[in-house]
Amino acid sequence: MGGFWTDESGLTLLEVVVALVLISLITTAFVPMIAASVKFINRAWERYQYYTEARSQMEIQMAKAAQGVAVGRSAKFPIKPESESGPPVMVDGVTIEVGEEGKLVVFIPNKVNK
Amino acid sequence: MSIRSEQGIAAVGTVVMLMVVLSVLVTALWQYGMFQITAAGRNQAYLQATYLAHAGAEAARTAWLDKTADEKLEGPLARVYYSEAGGFQLDRPEQFLGYIDVMIETIEGAQAEYPRTRIVSTAHVSGISRTLSLTTFPQVYGHQDELNLYDRNSGRISGTNQYIDRYLIIEPGLENAELHFNPAIRSQSARFSARAVAFEKSIDFAQGGTASAWLVISGALRLPVAKTLVVEAEYVFFKDITLLYAEPSVDPLAPPAQYSLVLRIPAGRGQEIGGQRYGEVYFDGGSVAKKQFVWSRGPGILDYMLTGSGYEPEEIHTYEGVPLAGNAFYFRDGTDLLNPGPGQLIPIPDEKQKRNEAFKDLFIWE
Numbered sequence: 019m020g021g022f023w024t025d026e027s028g029l030t031l032l033e034v035v036v037a038l039v040l041i042s043l044i045t046t047a048f049v050p051m052i053a054a055s056v057k058f059i060n061r062a063w064e065r066y067q068y069y070t071e072a073r074s075q076m077e078i079q080m081a082k083a084a085q086g087v088a089v090g091r092s093a094k095f096p097i098k099p100e101s102e103s104g105p106p107v108m109v110d111g112v113t114i115e116v117g118e119e120g121k122l123v124v125f126i127p128n129k130v131n132k
Numbered sequence: 133m134s135i136r137s138e139q140g141i142a143a144v145g146t147v148v149m150l151m152v153v154l155s156v157l158v159t160a161l162w163q164y165g166m167f168q169i170t171a172a173g174r175n176q177a178y179l180q181a182t183y184l185a186h187a188g189a190e191a192a193r194t195a196w197l198d199k200t201a202d203e204k205l206e207g208p209l210a211r212v213y214y215s216e217a218g219g220f221q222l223d224r225p226e227q228f229l230g231y232i233d234v235m236i237e238t239i240e241g242a243q244a245e246y247p248r249t250r251i252v253s254t255a256h257v258s259g260i261s262r263t264l265s266l267t268t269f270p271q272v273y274g275h276q277d278e279l280n281l282y283d284r285n286s287g288r289i290s291g292t293n294q295y296i297d298r299y300l301i302i303e304p305g306l307e308n309a310e311l312h313f314n315p316a317i318r319s320q321s322a323r324f325s326a327r328a329v330a331f332e333k334s335i336d337f338a339q340g341g342t343a344s345a346w347l348v349i350s351g352a353l354r355l356p357v358a359k360t361l362v363v364e365a366e367y368v369f370f371k372d373i374t375l376l377y378a379e380p381s382v383d384p385l386a387p388p389a390q391y392s393l394v395l396r397i398p399a400g401r402g403q404e405i406g407g408q409r410y411g412e413v414y415f416d417g418g419s420v421a422k423k424q425f426v427w428s429r430g431p432g433i434l435d436y437m438l439t440g441s442g443y444e445p446e447e448i449h450t451y452e453g454v455p456l457a458g459n460a461f462y463f464r465d466g467t468d469l470l471n472p473g474p475g476q477l478i479p480i481p482d483e484k485q486k487r488n489e490a491f492k493d494l495f496i497w498e
Contacts, residue, residue: 037146037147040147040148040151041147041150044147044150044151044154045154048154048155048158051158051161051162052158052161054162054165055158055161055162055164055165055166056161056165057165058165058166058168058169059164059165059168061169061172062165062168062169062171062172063168065169065172065173065175065176066172066175069172069175069176069179072179073179076183093219093220094219094220095187095188095191095212095220096210096212096220096221096222097191097192097195097205097209097234098209098210098222099205099206099207099208099209099210100207100208100209100210101207101208106210106222107195107198109191109194109195111190111191111194113219113220120176120180121180121216121229122179122180122183123180123183123184123187123214123229124183124184124186124187125186125187125188125190125191125220126187126190127190127191127193127194
C-alpha cells in the first residue's frame with residue numbers, strides 16, 4: 019500500500035458515482051435545514067429591529083404624553099382592591115399602542131386629574 | 133487507507149465523514165436559528181410585559197394620589213387583563229395579550245416615622261413576567277425633629293420652617309389632636325413652607341369650642357389677640373377647618389381676636405392670573421367654618437376670658453359667595469381664609485384641577 023500522495027491507483031467509476039450520489043443525497047437532505055436556519059436567523063434579526071424601532075416609537079409617544087401632547091386613544095384603567103367587592107375606580111387616560119404584529123401597549127393616566 | 137485506494141469503501145468512508153461533519157454544522161446552525169427566533173419571541177413578550185407593568189404602576193399611582201390620606205389604597209389590587217378588543221378590564225376575556233397584578237405596600241424605614249409607599253406592578257405576557265416598582269421618597273412630616281412645626285401628640289403649633297422643595301404632610305398623631313395654637317401665648321404666628329402642604333387631619337383652632345385665652349389687664353389696652361398660621365405653598369390640601377374670631381363689641385374694653393389661616397405662595401412659584409400670583413388650594417373636607425367666641429369678665433377687675441360662644445360655626449364663602457368646603461380654588465398670595473377678599477379665591481373648574489402636579493416628584497421608578 020503506497021502513501022497518500024504517491025499512490026497512483028485511482029478510483030473506479032462506480033466508486034466515484036456512489037460517492038457523488040451520497041454527497042448529493044446528503045446535500046439535498048441538509049439544504050432545507052440550512053435554508054430554514056438562515057430564514058430563522060433573518061426573521062429573528064428582523065424582529066429585533068422591529069422591536070427596537072417599536073420601543074423607540076413608544077418612548078417618543080410616552081414623552082409626548084408626559085408633555086401634554088395628545089397621543090393614543092382615550093381609555094380607562096380599572097383599579098380595585100382585591101378585598102373589595104364594589105365597582106372599581108376607573109382611572110382616565112390614554113392607551114398608546116405601537117406596532118402591528120405583537121403590539122406594545124401602555125396606559126398613561128391623564129395629567130389633569132381631579 | 134488512501135483516497136486513491138482502489139478499495140472503493142475509502143471514498144464512501146470519506147463521504148460518511150463529510151456527512152457527519154456537515155450534520156454537526158447544520159445542526160448547530162439550526163439550533164442557533166431556533167435560539168434566535170425563541171429569543172426574539174421572548175424579547176417581544178418581555179417588552180410587552182414591561183409596558184403593561186408600566187401601565188399598571190401608573191394607573192395605581194394615579195388612583196393612590198387621588199385618594200385622601202384616610203382612603204389611600206393598600207394591599208393587592210384586582211388583576212387587570214388587556215385585550216385588544218376590550219382594553220384594560222377586570223373580567224378575564226377569552227383572548228388577551230397579558231395581565232397585570234399590582235400590590236401597594238407601606239415600607240417602614242429604619243425609623244417608624246419615615247414610611248414609604250411602594251407600588252409593585254407585575255405584568256405577565258406569554259409566560260414572561262416583568263416587574264416594575266414605584267417608591268415614594270421618605271415622606272416629610274411637620275412634626276419631625278428637623279422641622280418641629282407642631283407637637284405630634286398634642287397637635288400644638290410650635291414652629292416655623294424655611295421653604296423646602298418637598299411634599300410636606302401635617303399629621304398630628306393622636307386621635308383628637310387637631311392642630312391648634314398655644315393658649316398661653318397672646319399672639320402667635322407660624323409658617324409652614326413647602327412646595328405642597330397636605331393637612332391629613334382637621335384643623336380646629338376653636339378646639340371644639342374649648343379654646344380659651346385669658347388676658348390680665350392687658351385686655352384693657354385693646355391689643356388684638358391675633359394667631360395666624362401661614363401656609364406657604366404652591367399646592368395646599370385641607371380637610372375640615374374651623375377658625376375662630378371674637379368681636380370686641382360685647383365689651384368696649386375687650387380686644388378683637390382672630391385665629392386664622394393665611395395662604396402665601398413661595399417666592400418665584402405659583403402661576404400668574406391677571407398679573408397676580410396664584411397657588412391652588414383644595415378643601416377636601418366637609419366644612420370650612422369660623423366660630424365666634426366671646427369675651428367675658430375674668431376674676432380680676434380687668435381680666436377677660438375668651439370662651440366658646442355656643443354659636444354654631446358659620447361656613448366660610450369666598451367674597452363672591454362660593455362655599456369653600458368641597459371645592460378647589462386658585463388662591464392669591466396673602467389670602468386670609470377668615471375674610472377672603474374680592475378675587476382672592478377663584479374656583480378651579482374640575483377639568484383643570486391638577487392634584488397630581490403637587491406630587492409629581494413624590495414617586496421614583498425602581
